[in-house]
Structure formats: C-alpha cells, structure tokens
Amino acid sequence: MLSTTRKPWRKGAALVLALTLGAALAGCGSSKAAEEKTPAGGENTAATAPADKTLTVYTAGPEGLANKLIKQFEEQSGIKVETFQGTTGKILARMEAEKSNPVADVVILASLPSAQGLKKEGMTLPYPEAKNADKLNKDWSDAEGNYFSTSASALGIAYNTKLVTAPPASWSDLTKPEFKDQINIPDPSLSGSALDFITGYLSDKGEGGWSLFEQYKANGVVMAGANQEALDPVITGAKSMVVGAVDYMTYKAKAKGEPIDIVYPKEGTVISPRPAAILKSTKHEENAKAFIDYLLSDSAQKLVSDAALLPGRTDVKAENRANLDGIPLLKTDWNWMGEQGAAVTDKFTKLFK
Known part of the structure; x- marks a missing residue:
C-alpha cells in the first residue's frame, strides 16, 4: 500500500479560482516519502527519469484511485512520489500558503475552472507533446498543453x-x-x-x-x-x-x-473534468512529464474506468457506469x-x- 498519503485537514479552506486565497491554514497532517521502487515490467509509458527520482503530487482524489495510480507509476518509472490528498479547495489553499516556496510538481484537481485559473495566473508548465494528448476530450483539456483532464x-x-x-x-x-x-x-x-x-x-x-x-x-x-x-x-x-x-x-x-x-x-x-497540470515552479520537470505521460496511458486510463470515473481519453470507455453519450x-x-x-x-x- 502507498505510504505517502497525508491526512486531510481538519478545517476547510475556500475554493477561490483566481488563487487569491488569504485564509490561514488550520493545520495539516504529516507525510513521509514512499520507498523507492525498482522499475517493474509492464507498459513502459514513462520517460527515463533523471538521477533525482522524486516527484510531489497534490491530488483531489479519489484516494483509492490515486493510490493505485501512484503505485503503478512508481513501479514502471522508478520515481518515488510523495502526495498530498484533499479537496480542490484545500489543494489551492495549500498552494497559496506555499507560494514563496512551492512544493508540488504536479496537481490533479476536481474542477476545470481551477486549472484554467492556474493557467491564467501563469503557474502551469505547458507540455503539448504529452503522449496520447491527442486522444483526450478536447473540451476538457488545454490545446496548448497546460492541463490535461485525464478523468471526469x-x-x-x-x-x-x-x-x-x-x-x-x-x-x-x-x-x-x-x-x-x-x-x-x-x-x-x-x-x-x-x-x-x-x-x-x-x-x-x-x-x-x-x-x-x-x-x-x-x-x-x-x-x-x-x-x-x-x-x-x-x-x-x-x-x-x-x-x-x-x-x-x-x-x-x-x-x-x-x-x-x-x-x-x-x-x-x-x-466535471479532473485536470492534471505541471506547475511552472517544478524542480523535477522530466519526472513531472513522465507522470503526465503515464496518466494518459492505456494502463492508467483502465484504472480510471475501474474506479467508475469517465476516462479522459475518448477511445477508452467505462464498463461499469454511464458513458458520456448516455x-x-x-x-x-x-x-x-x-x-x-x-x-x-x-x-x-x-x-x-
């Protein structure tokens, strides 16, 4: 089981799409880095990682899916991932609190306008050449590669x-x-x-x-x-x-x-699309790009479908829920x-x- 998940905050924070949150945080849980794993066999979707094989991902869940995605990515890439899991509002509040010393490399939000806000504020790192990006629902993702809605x-x-x-x-x-x-x-x-x-x-x-x-x-x-x-x-x-x-x-x-x-x-x-974005402040750009490539891969999209979410790719259908055409x-x-x-x-x- 993934050991990097932080405990949710005890107090909610306002969701402000323009990222002008001024409220103080009410406290957060602790976290520890996941054990580094050796690359395993299977679908090789991630790019070769640099010497610093680390990545920090803030994700708006769902927790079970996030854990499975992180575990599979670590096994395929050899990159160890530290995560914070919370609602979109809590993630944006945390980013605001850390703006003088950014921590996250990648964020996965549960609101498309929130990702649009990140782009507008110049906080995203475009990655237009992401693998399988051309297969995504174009209404949910950014044409310039600033965010990718990998599920909905x-x-x-x-x-x-x-x-x-x-x-x-x-x-x-x-x-x-x-x-x-x-x-x-x-x-x-x-x-x-x-x-x-x-x-x-x-x-x-x-x-x-x-x-x-x-x-x-x-x-x-x-x-x-x-x-x-x-x-x-x-x-x-x-x-x-x-x-x-x-x-x-x-x-x-x-x-x-x-x-x-x-x-x-x-x-x-x-x-409600769930966009993933690389932050411009990342110190692990290649690892972050490898993670985006993984989220758009066949194996990751299968996990999305298994979690009863709509896959972000138009060529992948969910089998246990209503699809978009229904x-x-x-x-x-x-x-x-x-x-x-x-x-x-x-x-x-x-x-x-």
Whole structure:
C-alpha cells in the first residue's frame, strides 16, 4: 500500500479560482516519502527519469484511485512520489500558503475552472507533446498543453433507494413539498465539482437560474460539507437525496451494496473534468512529464474506468457506469464559469448559511 498519503485537514479552506486565497491554514497532517521502487515490467509509458527520482503530487482524489495510480507509476518509472490528498479547495489553499516556496510538481484537481485559473495566473508548465494528448476530450483539456483532464465525473441526483421509490426526473422536482428537509447539496467552497454544477447550471439558465437555488433553500436543502460528507447521510438514511452529487462516489457505494443510486435530470447536467497540470515552479520537470505521460496511458486510463470515473481519453470507455453519450448535458461556458466562480461561491454560501 502507498505510504505517502497525508491526512486531510481538519478545517476547510475556500475554493477561490483566481488563487487569491488569504485564509490561514488550520493545520495539516504529516507525510513521509514512499520507498523507492525498482522499475517493474509492464507498459513502459514513462520517460527515463533523471538521477533525482522524486516527484510531489497534490491530488483531489479519489484516494483509492490515486493510490493505485501512484503505485503503478512508481513501479514502471522508478520515481518515488510523495502526495498530498484533499479537496480542490484545500489543494489551492495549500498552494497559496506555499507560494514563496512551492512544493508540488504536479496537481490533479476536481474542477476545470481551477486549472484554467492556474493557467491564467501563469503557474502551469505547458507540455503539448504529452503522449496520447491527442486522444483526450478536447473540451476538457488545454490545446496548448497546460492541463490535461485525464478523468471526469458527471453530477446528478443521488438518492436512497429505500426512501425514494420514484426518483426525481428534473432538478426542479427537488422543490416539491414531499422532499422538504430531505436533501443535501455539497458546499462549493469545499468542492470543485459542486461549484462546477452551480456555475454550469447558471451558465445555461442565466441569472434566472438563481431562482432554483432560492427554492432549494426554501425547501430545506442543506449545504453539507464536501462531496462525501453530503453523500454519507443519504447512504445511512438520515437524508433522502444529494443534489449535485458526484456520480462515481454513488456508483462505488452502490457496488458495495449500499441502498443508493443516481439519476441525471432530463434537462441536462454538468460534467466535471479532473485536470492534471505541471506547475511552472517544478524542480523535477522530466519526472513531472513522465507522470503526465503515464496518466494518459492505456494502463492508467483502465484504472480510471475501474474506479467508475469517465476516462479522459475518448477511445477508452467505462464498463461499469454511464458513458458520456448516455448523459444529457447542459450548455455550459467554461470560461464564464471560471470567471464567475468566486462571485458565485460567495453568493451561494451566503444564501445557504
């Protein structure tokens, strides 16, 4: 098992896409470097590593997948990897705190606008020649190679199958009186995918889209931490549904036998890509490029599919979940979503607090 994962912070940090976070960190866990491994057989996707065979990756999970990816990369490359795992908001807060002495070489986020923000701030190192980059979904990745969305999730309505026998078909169904005080929504200041859902919905519906969230508030919808914290009460039956639920978490819980399922509303939803980027401040450029090459490889994309995520490559299909062609989508403007992210987060959290 990978021994480099840091424990999550006890206190959340705001997700600010322009990376102007000023909040102090509330403490973090400890970490130790992974044992250096000798290159093993199998698919050789990584470039030859220089003498300094180390790399630091900050990743927004999921933890099980991240551990498997890191382990396989270490075995194939001989590069040892130290990781920090947390939500997108916590990763951006950590990067802000470390800006005078950057630590991370590569970041994997759960929000495309966050990666767009890194590019805009000049913090990414372009790698346009990355192997298999031409096979990625072009809507999710940067044409100049500043970030690569190697996986994605779709956002929907997760529901407890014991409590909800007729699942909702529309986002507006959740405003019905029978669902009063039974619904959670993740906090967009802690969850990049939750912010993607909210800004994506507003991108499609315009300013009038706020009326849906106002009706949610009036119907007792509760903002309940990050994604897993919002989902857990639905699994246990304390709540009935999560709006803006991350689908791979629901699929994984369902596969374990939990009474949970997910529906994608008929008017469409938002795909939340998970971009990886090399930071310009890296001191291990070749190792970082080797890691990006690995994330786009056949073996890494198979691990993504096995984790119930949408693969980033268009030529790889998931076998245990709905694929992209089976999910109705809203018309989203990612540039608008990135520009409005901080303002939307502020307005939404004030509405629900």
